[in-house]
Amino acid sequence: MTLNDVWFFLFILIIAGYLILDGFDMGVGILLLPLARTDHERRTFLNSIGPVWDGNEVWLVLGAGVLFAVFPLAYASLFSGLYLAFVLVLLVMILRTVALEFRSKESGSRWRSAWDTVFAAASTGLALLLGLAFGNIVAGLPLDADGNITGGLIGLLTPFALLVGVTTVAMFAMQGGIYLLIKTDGDLHDRLGRAVPRVMIAFLALNTLVVVALALFHPNISEVYFDDLWPAFLPTAALVAFGAAWTFVRSGQPFRAFLASSAMIGLLLISGGVGLYPNLIISTTDAAYNLTIFNAASAENTLVITLIVALIGMPFVLLYTTGVYYIFRGKTVVDPHGY
Numbered sequence: 001m002t003l004n005d006v007w008f009f010l011f012i013l014i015i016a017g018y019l020i021l022d023g024f025d026m027g028v029g030i031l032l033l034p035l036a037r038t039d040h041e042r043r044t045f046l047n048s049i050g051p052v053w054d055g056n057e058v059w060l061v062l063g064a065g066v067l068f069a070v071f072p073l074a075y076a077s078l079f080s081g082l083y084l085a086f087v088l089v090l091l092v093m094i095l096r097t098v099a100l101e102f103r104s105k106e107s108g109s110r111w112r113s114a115w116d117t118v119f120a121a122a123s124t125g126l127a128l129l130l131g132l133a134f135g136n137i138v139a140g141l142p143l144d145a146d147g148n149i150t151g152g153l154i155g156l157l158t159p160f161a162l163l164v165g166v167t168t169v170a171m172f173a174m175q176g177g178i179y180l181l182i183k184t185d186g187d188l189h190d191r192l193g194r195a196v197p198r199v200m201i202a203f204l205a206l207n208t209l210v211v212v213a214l215a216l217f218h219p220n221i222s223e224v225y226f227d228d229l230w231p232a233f234l235p236t237a238a239l240v241a242f243g244a245a246w247t248f249v250r251s252g253q254p255f256r257a258f259l260a261s262s263a264m265i266g267l268l269l270i271s272g273g274v275g276l277y278p279n280l281i282i283s284t285t286d287a288a289y290n291l292t293i294f295n296a297a298s299a300e301n302t303l304v305i306t307l308i309v310a311l312i313g314m315p316f317v318l319l320y321t322t323g324v325y326y327i328f329r330g331k332t333v334v335d336p337h338g339y
Helices: 003-035 039-049 058-070 072-081 083-102 109-139 159-183 186-217 219-227 230-250 254-276 300-327
Strands: 279-281
Touching: 003 039, 003 058, 003 109, 003 159, 003 186, 003 254, 003 300, 039 109, 039 159, 058 072, 058 300, 072 083, 072 279, 083 109, 109 159, 109 254, 159 186, 159 230, 159 254, 186 219, 186 230, 219 230, 219 254, 230 254
Parallel strands: none
Antiparallel strands: none
């Protein structure tokens, strides 16, 4: 195993950490309007993620930092070729933050409802954009010999990418719903208990369509699982984790369901990474133009230094994340100082 392999694995783990953690607070936003009926219930939703949502986004910063420092050619191609797409991601992230901070600055129902709508729409939009990004990475991008991605924003809206985007919205809604089962009680908890299994069924159906589409239209990814036996363990384990999450939700064990759902998200992302390996960006123009973990990587001494920094810094990130969740454990309490 080379340093390039190690960094590819670490990059996948960091992105998985982001999807698991920021995924559930996006899911809370996605479910806000359909399931929270009163202002108190909406405040319960928002206060459940209030102490942790901004810390969750640290994982996205880490992922972008790794891409910039370790695989700079891939970073340059993505951020220049998909500039408008990243501007949209930044916009919806800003809107989520503004909506959270502004919605309780005034007591008027119209004011709060307007910002709740903005938060729900921005959360759904961010989930959809992340899914679109992953769908295009898996399907490939029009990359030329100089590392330039041709085609505009509209070119990213392919049927497969849109399917992955909608599936991502359902996945985050499932993750957020399970998290809310941990943080709520009473009538709201009971309503969530009826809604979450339906969301899980929708996600399972959509994810099955994604797998079928991969096998039919993108064999460069799925053939890895047909050519060798061991990679099939990953999606199989993800399916088992989903089954465990379903069982725990139905038996009233939301914390265990959340752990199982988180494991499923991580295993699905790792499965995608194994299918892509060693590619970072697949060129639909010519396979010779693919950016891999080898031809897009920094010099070896840079990989060594960044790995040392990561080994020193990552425990602090994990300690901070664990500490925040431990301090703010338990059911959500709505008070005048919250969102």
